[in-house]
Amino acid sequence: MDTAQPDDVIVLEDVWKIFGKREAEALSAARAGIPKPEILSRFDCVVGVAGVNLTVRRREIFCVMGLSGSGKSTLVRHVNRLLEPTAGRVIINGADIMQKSNADLRRLRARDIGMVFQNFGLIPHRTVRENVALPLEIQGASLNQRYSLAEAALARVALSGWGNRLPSELSGGMQQRVGLARALAADPPILLLDEPFSALDPLIRRQLQDEFIQLSRDMGKTTMFITHDLDEAIRVGTRIAIMKDGAIVQVGTAEEIVANPMDDYVADFVANISRLHVVHAHRIMENADKWRARHGARHGDLTDFAPARADMTISDLIDIAAKTDAPIAVHDGDGTTIGIIDKARLLDGIKGDIR
Amino acid sequence: MTERPAESQTELVQRFTGRGGDYYTQVFERIEQTTGWHASFNVVAFLLGPLWLGARALWLAFWVVFMVEIFAVVLVGIGIFGDLGSDDIARADRLTTQAAQRMEAAQKAAAEGSNLAESMHKSAEAIATAAQKAREAAEASRGQAAMFVGIGAALLALVRLLTGIGANALLALRFRQWRSNNSRPSALPLARITGTLLLVGLCYPLAVYRFARSDVPIWLVTFPAATDLRNALSVGIDQGVRWIADSFGGFFAAITGAINAVLNLMETVLVVTPWPIVMTVILTLAWQISGRRVAIFSGSALAYLAFLGFWEKSMATVALLGTAAVLCIAIGVPLGVLCGRRPRVNAALRPVLDFMQTMPAFVYLIPVIAFFGIGKPPGIIATLVFGMPPVIRLTALGIAGVPPAIREAALAYGATPRFLLLKVDLPLALPSIMTGINQTLLMCLSMVVIASLIGAKGLGEEVLSALQYAAVGQGILAGIAILMCAMVLDRIVQGQQK
Numbered sequence: 001m002d003t004a005q006p007d008d009v010i011v012l013e014d015v016w017k018i019f020g021k022r023e024a025e026a027l028s029a030a031r032a033g034i035p036k037p038e039i040l041s042r043f044d045c046v047v048g049v050a051g052v053n054l055t056v057r058r059r060e061i062f063c064v065m066g067l068s069g070s071g072k073s074t075l076v077r078h079v080n081r082l083l084e085p086t087a088g089r090v091i092i093n094g095a096d097i098m099q100k101s102n103a104d105l106r107r108l109r110a111r112d113i114g115m116v117f118q119n120f121g122l123i124p125h126r127t128v129r130e131n132v133a134l135p136l137e138i139q140g141a142s143l144n145q146r147y148s149l150a151e152a153a154l155a156r157v158a159l160s161g162w163g164n165r166l167p168s169e170l171s172g173g174m175q176q177r178v179g180l181a182r183a184l185a186a187d188p189p190i191l192l193l194d195e196p197f198s199a200l201d202p203l204i205r206r207q208l209q210d211e212f213i214q215l216s217r218d219m220g221k222t223t224m225f226i227t228h229d230l231d232e233a234i235r236v237g238t239r240i241a242i243m244k245d246g247a248i249v250q251v252g253t254a255e256e257i258v259a260n261p262m263d264d265y266v267a268d269f270v271a272n273i274s275r276l277h278v279v280h281a282h283r284i285m286e287n288a289d290k291w292r293a294r295h296g297a298r299h300g301d302l303t304d305f306a307p308a309r310a311d312m313t314i315s316d317l318i319d320i321a322a323k324t325d326a327p328i329a330v331h332d333g334d335g336t337t338i339g340i341i342d343k344a345r346l347l348d349g350i351k352g353d354i355r
Numbered sequence: 356m357t358e359r360p361a362e363s364q365t366e367l368v369q370r371f372t373g374r375g376g377d378y379y380t381q382v383f384e385r386i387e388q389t390t391g392w393h394a395s396f397n398v399v400a401f402l403l404g405p406l407w408l409g410a411r412a413l414w415l416a417f418w419v420v421f422m423v424e425i426f427a428v429v430l431v432g433i434g435i436f437g438d439l440g441s442d443d444i445a446r447a448d449r450l451t452t453q454a455a456q457r458m459e460a461a462q463k464a465a466a467e468g469s470n471l472a473e474s475m476h477k478s479a480e481a482i483a484t485a486a487q488k489a490r491e492a493a494e495a496s497r498g499q500a501a502m503f504v505g506i507g508a509a510l511l512a513l514v515r516l517l518t519g520i521g522a523n524a525l526l527a528l529r530f531r532q533w534r535s536n537n538s539r540p541s542a543l544p545l546a547r548i549t550g551t552l553l554l555v556g557l558c559y560p561l562a563v564y565r566f567a568r569s570d571v572p573i574w575l576v577t578f579p580a581a582t583d584l585r586n587a588l589s590v591g592i593d594q595g596v597r598w599i600a601d602s603f604g605g606f607f608a609a610i611t612g613a614i615n616a617v618l619n620l621m622e623t624v625l626v627v628t629p630w631p632i633v634m635t636v637i638l639t640l641a642w643q644i645s646g647r648r649v650a651i652f653s654g655s656a657l658a659y660l661a662f663l664g665f666w667e668k669s670m671a672t673v674a675l676l677g678t679a680a681v682l683c684i685a686i687g688v689p690l691g692v693l694c695g696r697r698p699r700v701n702a703a704l705r706p707v708l709d710f711m712q713t714m715p716a717f718v719y720l721i722p723v724i725a726f727f728g729i730g731k732p733p734g735i736i737a738t739l740v741f742g743m744p745p746v747i748r749l750t751a752l753g754i755a756g757v758p759p760a761i762r763e764a765a766l767a768y769g770a771t772p773r774f775l776l777l778k779v780d781l782p783l784a785l786p787s788i789m790t791g792i793n794q795t796l797l798m799c800l801s802m803v804v805i806a807s808l809i810g811a812k813g814l815g816e817e818v819l820s821a822l823q824y825a826a827v828g829q830g831i832l833a834g835i836a837i838l839m840c841a842m843v844l845d846r847i848v849q850g851q852q853k
Contacts, residue, residue: 080767110769121764125782135768182768192767 008091009190009222010056010079015088017074017246020045023086036245048074049085050246061216061223063237064248065230065269071246072226073118076192079224080113081105092190110139114183118195120175122167128178129154129163135186153181156215173204180212184219191216191223198228209235230269234258234278242266254278259352275352281317282310284349285330285339305329310338314349321346371530373542375399379526386527394520401519408518409551412540413525416518421555423514425562430507432563433500440496443489450486454479600725607726614732617681621674630666641847649846656839665814665836672813673840675731675806676799679738683795687743688788691750692776695784701751708744716741716805724809734811738802745794753787754780793845800841814840 018026018039026045030036036047049071056062066072077083078090081097090097092112097105114135122131130137132153133146141149154160157177167175176196183191196212197205213236216223227233233240234254241251242265250262258278261267286294306324308317310332320328327342341349368383369376386393400407405424408417433439457479465472533539540547565575600607625633634657642650660669694701720737727733757780765779781788807815814837821830 082763082767106769106771108769109767113767115764115767117760117764117767119760121760121767123761123765123779123783134765138765138769138771138774186768 007058008055009058009093010054010062010224011089011091012052012054012075012078013089013091015049015052015075015078015090016047016086017049017071017078017083018045018047018086027086047071047246049078051088052243052246052248054241054248054251056222056224058222059220060238061213061225061236063225063227063233063240064243065227065233065240066243067228070243072228072243073194074246075243076194076224076226079190079192080109080115106138110135111186112188113190113192114186114188115192116176116179116183116194116196118198120167120179120199122175122178122182124167126166127163128159128165128167128170131167131178132163132181132185134182135188139186149185149187150181153185154178156184157181157211173200173208176200176208180208180215184215187219189222191221193223193225195226195228197232205232212236230273234273242269255280255283259283275350276315276318277313279314279349280310281308281312281314281328281330281341282339284314284345285310285341286345288329288337288339291340305340307331308341314346317341317346318350367534368530371533371541372526379523379530382523383527383530386523393524395523396519397522397526398519400522401515404515404518405555406551407522408525409554410543410548411526411529412547413529416521416525417551420514420518421558424511425558427507427510427514428559429562429566430503430510432507433566434503434505434507435500436563437500437503437566439500439503440493443493443496447486447489447493450482450489454483454486457482596722596725603726610736611727611732614678614682614735618674618678618731618735621677622671625670625674625677626667630661633670634661637843637847641843644850645846652846653843656843659839660836663832663836665817665833668812668814668817669836669840672800672803672815672837673844675735675811675813676738676796676803676840677844679735679742679799679802680792680796682735682739683743683746683799684792686739687746687791687795688750691747691788691791692754692780694747694751695754695780704747708747711740712744716802720805720809729810731811733809734806737809738799738806741802742795742799745798746788746791749791749794750784750788753784753791756787757783789849793849796845796848797841800837800844803837 016027016030018030020026020043022043022045026039026043026047029043030039030047030050034042036050039045039047052075054062064072064075074083078085079092081090081100085098092108097108100108123134126134129147129150133141133150136146136149151160151163154163157180159174159177159181162170162174162178167178170178176199179196183193193212197208200208209232215221225233225236227236230240237254239251239253240257242249242257244265250257250266252260255278257266258270258273258275261270305326306320306328308320308328308330310330312320317328321343327340328346329337330339330341332338364384365376365380368380372379382395382397385395397407403410405417405421408414408420457475461472461475461479464475529539529541533541561575565571637657638650638654641653660666690704694704716737719740723733723737727736761783762775762779765775770779803811803813803815804818805815807813807819814833817833818830818837821827821833
């Protein structure tokens with residue numbers, strides 16, 4: 001991988017996608033702030049993506065979360081130009097892909113981007129190995145290379161020995177692993193996952209999520225992960241973007257979104273999310289100096305308190321609090337006490353009253 | 356059940372019905388409250404019948420009632436005005452006069468003492484009996500008149516009764532449709548009333564007039580056709596075809612040449628090569644491509660052809676239709692792919708394909724002869740016209756049916772259009788394409804008899820001559836031979852798919 005390349009791997013700048021014959025008129029109307037239903041009735045055009053700006057940094061898993069019809073699958077298809085934006089720029093590794101020729105675009109898709117689809121998109125009459133080798137075949141790799149790289153990719157997703165089967169002989173979860181292996185086969189730096197685990201049952205989904213997080217960490221891929229499931233986004237995502245009606249409502253880490261939802265729409269989403277594993281100590285602690293001022297206690301008293309690290313989750317803090325009656329002292333990396341969490345504060349944090 | 360405010364419901368019904376709103380408000384309410392069938396009788400609909408239905412734009416019911424009533428009116432018209440039995444009476448009168456003349460002649464002869472008198476008398480009596488019978492038949496027909504009127508009137512009454520009973524339910528149904536979709540017709544616009552009135556007012560009297568009178572003007576019975584126009588048109592087409600044949604002679608000759616090239620190759624392989632080689636190759640191919648069962652079947656089919664002396668003709672036929680099928684597939688599959696990917700091309704080509712399949716072969720045989728003369732190449736061209744549509748249609752169907760998700764996945768990995776076509780689209784559409792090829796092969800074979808009409812020799816010629824001499828046995832044997840050729844070819848081409 002070229003380390004000289006910029007750290008912002010995927011950049012979307014004011015991307016608009018409007019479906020319909022009168023897209024130009026509809027675009028200017030939508031930019032002027034006319035709502036979607038009116039654009040549909042006036043121009044017979046559907047606004048798929050409405051002025052999205054986002055940046056995916058190297059090696060992060062960037063989740064795009066939204067309900068069906070929010071435009072998230074449409075959005076991800078702009079990254080490899082499966083869909084042409086009506087307006088805006090799509091920049092991959094510093095190069096505007098709208099400027100690329102067809103051949104360059106195909107090379108980009110084959111070499112730099114792996115994509116996984118909700119309904120797998122495997123070719124039914126080809127064996128699993130031939131499916132996995134598809135990107136290599138398109139790149140014109142030799143038969144030997146195709147075989148060995150495909151086997152390696154299959155081994156990564158724990159499907160060694162299944163290469164000669166047909167996709168229809170595999171279960172849904174295994175088929176999606178084949179899809180993942182195909183995305184990894186050519187070792188592209190960028191992965192696009194369009195609701196990869198949505199069609200699977202909850203147990204398999206969880207298992208594949210864990211495997212994927214592990215793989216992505218090991219291989220250092222830059223990933224754009226589309227999902228309609230906030231739990232999944234929180235488990236998998238480094239950062240999460242929440243989409244509504246084609247536009248991005250809020251971008252942030254899981255903790256930022258859960259602890260500090262931008263508007264009612266996001267608040268509704270996160271209402272049912274358990275804060276225990278998402279919110280960290282530094283967010284709910286009371287500043288150590290304030291605590292001292294409030295209690296008039298001397299510095300030394302704090303040493304009796306149960307110690308905790310700033311990056312511990314509420315769940316960890318509950319474990320600590322269960323073993324002691326004293327408040328919890330939160331330390332930073334150097335061992336300095338930076339904050340205090342007493343019982344009342346902890347309970348407020350669990351309830352979500354601290355923002 | 357949702358309770359709507361009474362006012363708004365009443366207003367809605369008023370607006371929907373335009374007239375008689377109060378009555379319909381009550382009726383609709385009762386219909387909506389009743390589970391199952393609510394019996395009601397709409398007197399206006401009963402009295403006006405199709406006029407009411409038309410004015411209310413209940414078109415389906417209108418047309419049913421209209422047709423039945425026309426029939427009933429015609430029956431009544433025939434019964435009342437029709438001169439039933441008038442033919443019989445005229446005949447009876449004629450016969451009576453004839454009998455009287457004969458009788459007179461017989462008496463005269465008897466008076467003269469001729470020995471013919473007896474037989475003349477007998478024949479006169481016979482004629483008189485016939486006259487009597489004709490009169491009786493006329494009487495019977497007269498009696499039928501009452502029956503006609505009876506049936507007609509009963510039918511009319513029944514239809515009106517049903518209209519009266521069903522009217523409110525139909526209108527309530529339309530009201531419910533209209534409530535959710537305001538573009539459904541409602542109220543009673545003047546134009547609709549006049550239109551219905553005109554239709555009924557013109558058709559009923561005209562129908563009665565046509566059937567009730569025997570001396571109707573000729574234009575009412577047969578459509579006044581423009582025979583001159585037809586003649587002029589066909590002469591024009593004749594000239595056009597002749598002009599094309601004269602001006603593009605070279606072009607048609609080139610096509611004929613190309614077809615001949617393929618055909619000669621086929622014939623060299625199948626007809627000129629000694630039969631043991633051809634048979635061995637066919638059987639081995641059948642065995643290798645489609646397995647043992649097809650090989651055994653092919654062996655018995657070939658034995659049938661060979662022992663009954665159809666071998667040479669069969670091979671000539673297979674060469675002919677093989678050429679046609681190869682051309683069909685070579686042209687049809689690419690066209691089908693184009694159709695499957697481009698809906699506009701598909702829309703444009705569809706009527707052409709319909710034409711090719713529906714137009715009787717004899718119709719396009721004529722211009723084919725004009726352009727290409729007679730012999731084998733024009734036979735192949737006629738076969739092409741008939742045989743190509745299935746492979747185009749089914750290829751298009753198969754290509755259009757390739758799941759978009761799979762194509763998208765291939766595209767996302769940088770597939771070129773060629774890769775997409777050869778490695779994704781065609782393999783996925785293959786079952787459909789193979790069905791198309793199967794259909795095309797069979798349709799090509801069914802054309803061999805017609806092709807033999809314009810000089811394409813082979814098994815078709817056998818059938819044709821059997822037809823000319825009404826030789827049933829020979830016809831059936833040759834027909835089975837054609838069937839055998841088709842089945843062997845098809846089983847080998849389809850391979851192990853089944």
